Amino acid sequence: MRKLLTVCLGNYCRSPFARTALTRRGGAAMTVRSAGLIGKWQDQPANPSMINAARRLGLDLAPHRAQQITLEMLDWADDVLAMDAAVLDTLRAICGEQNAHKLGLYLRDRDVPDPMGQGDDVFNECAVLIEAGTALHIDRRLL
Template structure:
């Protein structure tokens, strides 16, 4: 049975695509081949564009392939296509929940960092690095890698 996970941020050019690339790689490394990962943004202004150059450079420097990403927009149809929807911050979380049509849809939505062993609370956010310098992207990558390891453990335990 294939499981489907969506990662959601604002424009789908920084946080969620970074998490998407890392999660796909870590799942492959763990031999988990029954999970399909997608990512999207709650805003549609970057649809079709590649990942932010700074996000891609950070991933590339860490050994990940950041070349395949094209931004997508989260729509209500995604609820029927996904088993788990992980949002990067409270605003994205609220926007996604506002599109839910049922309790079943809402039950699929969690904060991404709820899988982060270093998160202070289950609703901890991944900060948006877009307005800052390269150090913000490095910080996000560290957070993403840690959280991804938690997601991979969760998926392994659920198998």
């Protein structure tokens, strides 16, 4: 079973949505966790606008509670998917040599823009982008 860790700044919008979307799409072939670089929203639910965007796509983010990344999470994962280049740079600085090969961008060659502080339409666009990006991480041979 493949183990993925999605990471954004606060584990409040993008990475929990990515975890939920990947879990639905990957099924039993993968286990997905999410985390944030900062603990500002530790143990808090996802952003209400992202919860609504997820609901529009048939996903339930209500059970999510934010958590800050740990070295144990990095060790656990087969792949660590950063939502943007700034998150990826920070992960490179903290992950250690043993985990550096696991790091990459969720969309491979571009950022998932952070919707924080913007309107519901931006959250909806972000959710659609992340949902489409799940195809980059699904190994069809395992499904």
